[in-house]
Amino acid sequence: MRIAVAILLVLTSLAPAAFAAQKNVLLIISDDQGLDGGCFGNPAVATPNLDKLASEGTRFANAFATVSSCSPSRAVIQTGLYTHQNGQYGLAHAAHNQWTRPNVASLAKLLGERGYRTANIGKNHVQPASVYNYEVTVGPGGATPTAEAASKFLAEKDDRPFYCVVAFTEPHRAGKGFNNEAKNSAKPTRTYEPANVKVPPFLPDTPEVRADIANYYTAIDRLDQGVGTVLAALDASGRRDDTLVIFVSDNGMPFPGAKTTVYDAGIRLPLIVRAPGQKAGVVNRAMVSWIDIAPTILEFAGAKVPPRLPGRSVLPIVDQDDAADRDTVYASYVMHEITMYYPMRAIRTRTHKLIWNIAYPLPYPIAADIGRSPTWETIVQSGKMGGRTRESYLHRPEFELYDLTADPDELKNLADDPAQTKLLGELKERLKTRLRETRDPWLGEGFE
Numbered sequence: 001m002r003i004a005v006a007i008l009l010v011l012t013s014l015a016p017a018a019f020a021a022q023k024n025v026l027l028i029i030s031d032d033q034g035l036d037g038g039c040f041g042n043p044a045v046a047t048p049n050l051d052k053l054a055s056e057g058t059r060f061a062n063a064f065a066t067v068s069s070c071s072p073s074r075a076v077i078q079t080g081l082y083t084h085q086n087g088q089y090g091l092a093h094a095a096h097n098q099w100t101r102p103n104v105a106s107l108a109k110l111l112g113e114r115g116y117r118t119a120n121i122g123k124n125h126v127q128p129a130s131v132y133n134y135e136v137t138v139g140p141g142g143a144t145p146t147a148e149a150a151s152k153f154l155a156e157k158d159d160r161p162f163y164c165v166v167a168f169t170e171p172h173r174a175g176k177g178f179n180n181e182a183k184n185s186a187k188p189t190r191t192y193e194p195a196n197v198k199v200p201p202f203l204p205d206t207p208e209v210r211a212d213i214a215n216y217y218t219a220i221d222r223l224d225q226g227v228g229t230v231l232a233a234l235d236a237s238g239r240r241d242d243t244l245v246i247f248v249s250d251n252g253m254p255f256p257g258a259k260t261t262v263y264d265a266g267i268r269l270p271l272i273v274r275a276p277g278q279k280a281g282v283v284n285r286a287m288v289s290w291i292d293i294a295p296t297i298l299e300f301a302g303a304k305v306p307p308r309l310p311g312r313s314v315l316p317i318v319d320q321d322d323a324a325d326r327d328t329v330y331a332s333y334v335m336h337e338i339t340m341y342y343p344m345r346a347i348r349t350r351t352h353k354l355i356w357n358i359a360y361p362l363p364y365p366i367a368a369d370i371g372r373s374p375t376w377e378t379i380v381q382s383g384k385m386g387g388r389t390r391e392s393y394l395h396r397p398e399f400e401l402y403d404l405t406a407d408p409d410e411l412k413n414l415a416d417d418p419a420q421t422k423l424l425g426e427l428k429e430r431l432k433t434r435l436r437e438t439r440d441p442w443l444g445e446g447f448e
Helices: 002-020 048-056 070-079 107-113 143-155 207-237 290-301 374-382 390-394 418-437
Strands: 024-030 058-064 117-122 136-138 162-167 243-249 271-274 282-289 328-333 344-349 352-357 399-403
Touching: 024 070, 024 207, 024 290, 048 207, 048 243, 048 271, 070 107, 070 290, 107 117, 107 162, 107 290, 117 143, 136 143, 143 162, 143 207, 207 243, 207 374, 243 290, 282 290, 282 328, 328 418, 344 418, 352 418, 374 390, 399 418
Parallel strands: 024 162, 024 243, 058 282, 117 136, 117 162
Antiparallel strands: 058 271, 243 271, 328 344, 344 352, 352 399
């Protein structure tokens, strides 16, 4: 009996040390944020807390979502699988009610089985709970309540390592605006004047659009304040030095030409990684994808990475400014709302992009939040949207090919250019190979 008690005491005394050998993970997700913020190349909106995080870790300058839609993108981030692999084809709420396949293993499940304390604070927006089985869940709210709830979780005393997802609702639209007057939201510390905003080339430069962008900037301001609160709470907890911090956006800015598209404005997004012991202030130009996030977290945690995950951990390259072998990413889309069926697949290299519009005879659908926006109302009235017309945006050819070096705004489709026939064929074959490798059920839809 004494021997058994002694063994129990030894095991109990070793447990905290064993857990201490495992590392914590803080995954911060913004909602509908494009490359807007000081460290992301748009100083018109101030993001001092994100800028500080980037200065302490690695900012990936060529980071891409695989899908520009909230629930599908979050499922990719948390499973490491493409949409057609995990089954989260569209939004996971209300009438849309799309679910991840029940046999898929999420990070919450994999890390929970490893003894992690798991939490989702804020927006979840994926189903079912049996797949995303967090130990702690706190519902969505504005930046301030989300940051406060996350801070409370980080301050709790627990010997287990944690995997904590902090998912802000900013800068997602709310009605026609951005909920900037909500009583429970942080107030912006700066004023954003429409005259000073940066109008992207895919939008018309009108007073209405400028005012809409200024409101979007205000929502990013609130987001940045929330990020600062959470990172300060992590420091106060004493776990900063053994915590991997990842900041990422789920999809592009909530404007036509960005969100729900596979143009760069929809999928080329913020990604900051701060790993313990890494070199500070790195800007890495390697092409990385949201399918790489789950393998990164699993590697850091010392967990086994499932063999069928198509991505690769970025931990080996956080101290580098590039990685030559990371030169291609893939993107897809099926639907946002269930009424928005418009499947697309894309391959993007450092110099070119090929988009396959599988349902090209259909008009391109507009998401409800974008359709209610002042920006879309302006486009409907004028028929113009930056370098495109409204009609060319709504009615697309089967294939779009862009030379991103000469045409970074993706305005000149080269798919029918005889001089690009060889390149078009090569990119089609590479895309087809990837779709075959990942068992994409849309591959049989007449790809020639």
